[in-house]
Amino acid sequence: MNGWKVVSCVKPNNQKHKMIKQLLTTVVVSALLSSTVFAAEGGHSHKTIAGPRGGKILDSEPLHAEFFVQADKKVSVIFYNSTLKPVAPTSQQIKVIAESKTGKTTLEFEKNGDAFISKAILPEGDGYRVVVQIKNDVAAKPQNFRIDYKAGICQECKQAEYACTCEHAS
Numbered sequence: 001m002n003g004w005k006v007v008s009c010v011k012p013n014n015q016k017h018k019m020i021k022q023l024l025t026t027v028v029v030s031a032l033l034s035s036t037v038f039a040a041e042g043g044h045s046h047k048t049i050a051g052p053r054g055g056k057i058l059d060s061e062p063l064h065a066e067f068f069v070q071a072d073k074k075v076s077v078i079f080y081n082s083t084l085k086p087v088a089p090t091s092q093q094i095k096v097i098a099e100s101k102t103g104k105t106t107l108e109f110e111k112n113g114d115a116f117i118s119k120a121i122l123p124e125g126d127g128y129r130v131v132v133q134i135k136n137d138v139a140a141k142p143q144n145f146r147i148d149y150k151a152g153i154c155q156e157c158k159q160a161e162y163a164c165t166c167e168h169a170s
Contacts, residue, residue: 050163052080074120089116093134098128098129127149129147132144
């Protein structure tokens with residue numbers, strides 16, 4: 001009789017153990033599958049394209065914007081429609097914050113033809129973060145874009161490194 005009690009006690013525990021093991025396996029597999037799906041959706045689902053002037057296209061709404069560093073190290077931002085045709089600036093506001101090794105530098109912009117041009121140049125050096133803040137009008141919530149500014153030229157796509165369109169840039 002004592003043996004039956006042991007057998008009956010062991011059997012439910014084995015079933016519970018199997019159920020817990022199956023449940024944990026299901027949870028782990030589900031977590032792995034969902035993280036793979038989220039990673040695919042959260043990654044670059046669209047191909048990076050070069051701006052018409054060779055700058056970095058920022059997917060701002062409702063217009064696209066091209067961040068471009070000119071030869072004199074001033075920054076220009078031009079807005080484009082969905083077919084990448086330039087759109088004259090209206091009520092948009094631009095601010096760029098360069099987070100270089102020497103500290104943060106804020107660049108203010110003014111309208112100049114079809115572009116916004118910074119009043120000052122980017123700090124010396126490269127390899128630092130640039131935050132581009134776009135507001136469609138005074139009351140709009142700002143859209144922030146982060147760019148790793150590197151002044152060199154990519155050997156594969158021949159674009160400026162900060163605007164590289166190659167696979168390694170994603």
